[in-house]
Amino acid sequence: MCGLLGLICATETDAAAARDAVAAALRCQRHRGPDETDTWADAEVVYGFNRLGFIDLEHSHQPLVWGPPEAPTRYTLNFNGEIYNYLELRAELAEKFGTKFNTDGDGESVVAAYHHLGADAVTKLRGMFAFMIWDAQDKVVFGARDPFGIKPLFYSSGPGGLAFSSEKKSLLELSGTLGVSEELDRTALQHYLVLQYVPEPESLHTGIRRVESGTSFRVVPGGQVEFTRYFHPQFTAKPVDGEAEAEALYERIADVMRDSVSKHMISDPDVTVGAFLSGGIDSTAIAALAKERNPSLIAFTTGFEREGYSEVDVAAESAAAIGVKHVVRTVSADEMMEALPLIVWYLDDPVA
Structure with missing residues (x-):
């Protein structure tokens, strides 16, 4: 988890x-990246970034400046997330375009893909991401959020500029600079009370919106931001014909899950990998598949003192069956209430 902040x-x-400013x-989201904190500016753009490093710890500093040999500083990337197919994408770009990394x-694969493929580069990315790319030659910022909205990206626009951020609290801190109201969005509040979450693109503040999942954007300094939806999921129902076809589908689902879990676990060898384990079928299946990839996997479970509300015993059985180290943290009622204000602060907008 990293934290980005960009002002145009x-x-x-x-x-x-x-x-x-x-x-x-940027300090409001320092918890997202304890490894490095930096700001960067060029022309009409200011970037801030908090980095939590887990791939190429020594070299992939951000904001990341990249360009082709004839213009090596053309692009500057602000990127939060992980691209699971980046090795395949790097190989493809090197083969087709002779790209040097x-x-x-x-x-680096994100910005290189954008250079060669333009806005269509986002369709090549498999992963969770939110990013901004400043093109110093064309004077334009391009960015996107992953198809399922795993990585957050808020934005706010006012007389002082347009800002994007991984967390809303940074935009609230910038509200004076932007000239944006901190007024409560009563429609979003109604949606929260009915749905128990705030739907995209709303937030609980009228002056702050969210970039929708599966959406890219483009903006020039002093201009209006333009959004484009690039992800259009389609689910076509099809009846299953017989046990043989059903069995084939079970195997296909298992293969897809195994591939997905494997891709999610790409990191440098010295980075410790863990998994949350509730004892339910979902987390147990994921932990079991993760163990295949990383025998040193550590499973974590949070329990509660109140009888009937803790899954620690079931999770311990699952951990033993899988064969992973199991770490349990039991939270008391007093600890929960003490932590509640901090939880609210971290969430930005309430959930459930």
Whole structure:
């Protein structure tokens, strides 16, 4: 988990004046990336980034500057997430376009793909991501959010500019710079009370929206942001004809799950990998498949003191059956109430 923050102003003067404000707002999400914190500015754009490194720890610093040999500093990437097929994508770009890479990380594959494929590059990405790319030559920012919205991306626009952030609290910190109201969105509140969550693109503040999942965007300094939906899922119902076809589908589902779990576990060898384990079928299946990939997997379970509300015993049986180290943390009622204000602060908008 990393944290990005980006501000696009109408003029270079406005951007230069706002750099300290971006650095201050970035501190609101320092918990997302304890390894590195930095700001960067060019022309009308200011970036801030908090990095949690787990791939190419020594070289894939952010914001990441990249470009072709004739313009090596053309693009600057602000990227939160992980691209599971980045090795395959790097190989494809190298074969088709002769692309040269300077790091071993996944972020470089994102910006290189954008250089060669334009907006269609997002359809090549398999993973969870939210990113912004500043093209210093064409003076445009392009970005996107992953198809299922795993990685968050909020935005806010006002007289002082347009800002994107992994967490809403950073945009609230920037509200004075942007000239944006912090007024409660009563329609979003109604939706939360009925649905127990705030649907995209709303947030509980009128001046802050969310980039929708499966959507890319484009904006030039001083202009209006343009959104494009690139992900259009289709689910066509089809009856299963006989036991043989059913068995084949079971095997197909198992293969897809195994492949997905394997891809999710790409990281440097010295990075510890863990899994949440409730004892239910979903988390147990994922942990079992993860164990196939990483024999050193650690399973974590949170339990409660109140009888009937804890799954620790069932989770312990599952961990023993899988053969993984099991770490249990029992939370008391007092600890829960003490932590509640901090939980609310981390969530930005309430859920359930």
